[in-house]
Amino acid sequence: MEALDALDHVAINDVLCRFFLAFDERDWGAMENCLAPEVFIDYSSSGREQPSTMSGTEFVQRRRDAVDTLAKHHSFSNLLLSKDEDGVRGRCNYLILRFDRDFNGEGEDFYHSCGAYEFRFGKVQGGWKIASITQRALRSWGNRQLHGGTRKADG
Numbered sequence: 001m002e003a004l005d006a007l008d009h010v011a012i013n014d015v016l017c018r019f020f021l022a023f024d025e026r027d028w029g030a031m032e033n034c035l036a037p038e039v040f041i042d043y044s045s046s047g048r049e050q051p052s053t054m055s056g057t058e059f060v061q062r063r064r065d066a067v068d069t070l071a072k073h074h075s076f077s078n079l080l081l082s083k084d085e086d087g088v089r090g091r092c093n094y095l096i097l098r099f100d101r102d103f104n105g106e107g108e109d110f111y112h113s114c115g116a117y118e119f120r121f122g123k124v125q126g127g128w129k130i131a132s133i134t135q136r137a138l139r140s141w142g143n144r145q146l147h148g149g150t151r152k153a154d155g
Helices: 006-025 028-033 056-065 148-154
Strands: 035-042 052-055 071-084 087-099 111-124 127-142
Touching: 006 028, 006 071, 006 087, 006 111, 006 127, 028 035, 028 056, 035 056, 035 111, 052 056, 087 127
Parallel strands: 035 127
Antiparallel strands: 035 052, 071 087, 087 111, 111 127
16 A cells, blocks of 8 residues: 555545535535546445446436435544555545524434445546545434435335
8 A cells, every 4th residue: 555645635635525515505516526527326324325336417416306405514534545556545434414494403303424434536637536435324313304315215
């Protein structure tokens, strides 16, 4: 395993910050700018989408189509990056807080999740992009029906 250059580490961390912030702000253009043209996605551990490869544009469209109205806050920690012959592998822990826009601090008007993400990053036109996302869900709590992706998976 080859050491990752410090500037590459900072650049990849920046891509992840912009990617997660794009979810929170529903900034679909910014989200697509973080993705490679083709992206492998695996959200199966949370009972959502089965593993598949799709275009970055299709990934963003699926996020848009979830049409939830939740206020969201994505955060990540413990980012570990390692370089290999295919690019860079990454792993981080995540916490996603989701609240119904009318949440008043009581009841079940929230749905939160935590776990880990595994990423692969590659260079596209000189910049780092996300080429693979695998979610390793640890725990979710709250009102599952608030989450658009979960509702679709439940039928």
